[in-house]
Amino acid sequence: MKIHNFNAGPSILPKEVVKKSAQSVINFNDTGLSVLEISHRSMDFLEIIEKTTFLIKRMMGLNEDYAVLFLQGGATLQFSMIPYNLMYKKAAYLDTGFWAYNAIKEAKKFGVVKVLFSGKNINYTSIEKDYHIPCNMDYFHCTSNNTIVGTQMKIFPKTSTPIVCDMSSDIFSRKLDFCQFSLIYASAQKNIGSAGMTIVIIKKEILGKNKKNIPSYMDYKIHIQNNSILNTPNVFSIYTSMLTLEWIENQGGLFVLEKKNQHKAKLLYNEIDKNSLFENKIHEENRSNMNVSFFLKNKDLEKEFNKIWKKENIVGLDGHRYLGGYRASIYNALPLESVQFLIEIMKEFERKFS
Ligand SMILES: *Cc1c(COP(=O)(O)O)cnc(C)c1O
Numbered sequence: 001m002k003i004h005n006f007n008a009g010p011s012i013l014p015k016e017v018v019k020k021s022a023q024s025v026i027n028f029n030d031t032g033l034s035v036l037e038i039s040h041r042s043m044d045f046l047e048i049i050e051k052t053t054f055l056i057k058r059m060m061g062l063n064e065d066y067a068v069l070f071l072q073g074g075a076t077l078q079f080s081m082i083p084y085n086l087m088y089k090k091a092a093y094l095d096t097g098f099w100a101y102n103a104i105k106e107a108k109k110f111g112v113v114k115v116l117f118s119g120k121n122i123n124y125t126s127i128e129k130d131y132h133i134p135c136n137m138d139y140f141h142c143t144s145n146n147t148i149v150g151t152q153m154k155i156f157p158k159t160s161t162p163i164v165c166d167m168s169s170d171i172f173s174r175k176l177d178f179c180q181f182s183l184i185y186a187s188a189q190k191n192i193g194s195a196g197m198t199i200v201i202i203k204k205e206i207l208g209k210n211k212k213n214i215p216s217y218m219d220y221k222i223h224i225q226n227n228s229i230l231n232t233p234n235v236f237s238i239y240t241s242m243l244t245l246e247w248i249e250n251q252g253g254l255f256v257l258e259k260k261n262q263h264k265a266k267l268l269y270n271e272i273d274k275n276s277l278f279e280n281k282i283h284e285e286n287r288s289n290m291n292v293s294f295f296l297k298n299k300d301l302e303k304e305f306n307k308i309w310k311k312e313n314i315v316g317l318d319g320h321r322y323l324g325g326y327r328a329s330i331y332n333a334l335p336l337e338s339v340q341f342l343i344e345i346m347k348e349f350e351r352k353f354s
Pocket of ligand 1: 009073074075076077099143145146147166167168169187188190
């Protein structure tokens with residue numbers, strides 16, 4: 001039975017990745033052991049960490065100035081780990097969505113937060129481009145893709161202030177100049193691998209200026225010194241992430257995936273715009289290529305629409321509990337056919353109910 005998985009996270013993974021992970025749970029690399037049973041200090045696992053780091057850096061074009069960490073606590077822990085390590089006095093933030101707002105809330109516990117733009121009173125439907133980053137900021141924090149409302153930053157500011165970016169829901173979905181960022185973080189469960197691990201990519205020169213006494217697990221420097229095995233990491237999630245990175249390379253890399261993602265998103269937005277029953281509320285320039293949110297203009301039809309897509313083996317289309325409506329998460333691994341299938345369902349629904 002074909003299932004069309006539009007879940008926002010944990011979300012769809014490439015079929016090959018799921019298959020290979022499943023095999024490795026039974027017998028990892030012909031060791032006779034499960035990947036769940038190997039030591040995180042074994043050669044087998046060190047090879048996984050090394051390979052994953054190598055693939056990330058190659059894909060993003062990052063040199064030895066950058067360190068790659070595999071941490072736990074989700075992107076959520078990064079909301080406080082970032083200011084703990086990088087904030088001396090003040091930092092600038094963009095409030096572009098619910099996750100960005102949460103990041104700001106945590107940062108305020110560590111110092112002064114200057115919010116350069118807030119989309120809160122316009123329900124986060126667009127992202128301001130013209131904001132000024134004052135020169136005395138320790139860093140500038142932004143969220144490249146706002147998973148819940150469905151907006152995406154298409155350009156990033158030119159600034160000498162270190163840019164810190166939450167890429168949880170669009171990492172590895174497009175080609176960017178990744179060297180413009182001083183810190184990138186993303187939890188695995190959206191576009192990378194199984195849940196339970198967060199990738200943090202840091203330009204090492206931004207560390208070490210803070211003389212605060214930071215608890216060990218919260219200290220990036222200590223994780224770098226320990227090659228991400230200060231304590232037991234999420235072995236399985238790192239392994240599934242490595243498999244996904246290999247899959248991305250086999251697909252042709254970030255540029256090829258970006259084109260595919262743009263195509264999928266364009267088809268779906270076109271249908272939403274054309275279809276008389278649905279609407280998308282996001283400013284066109286800021287529409288996300290990863291999370292497409294839409295609403296029925298007539299809420300009374302929701303019951304009918306829900307019945308139909310659920311019957312057709314579409315899953316994960318419900319909007320976030322804060323927003324209602326619908327959200328199709330169309331991450332890297334979601335095949336074009338699933339988008340086309342959803343579009344057919346929407347067309348059929350229009351024929352019946354308009
Ligand atoms: C999902 C998400 C988070 C939270 O991730 P956790 O791993 O659950 O902590 C943070 N930021 C963005 C942009 C997200 O999409």
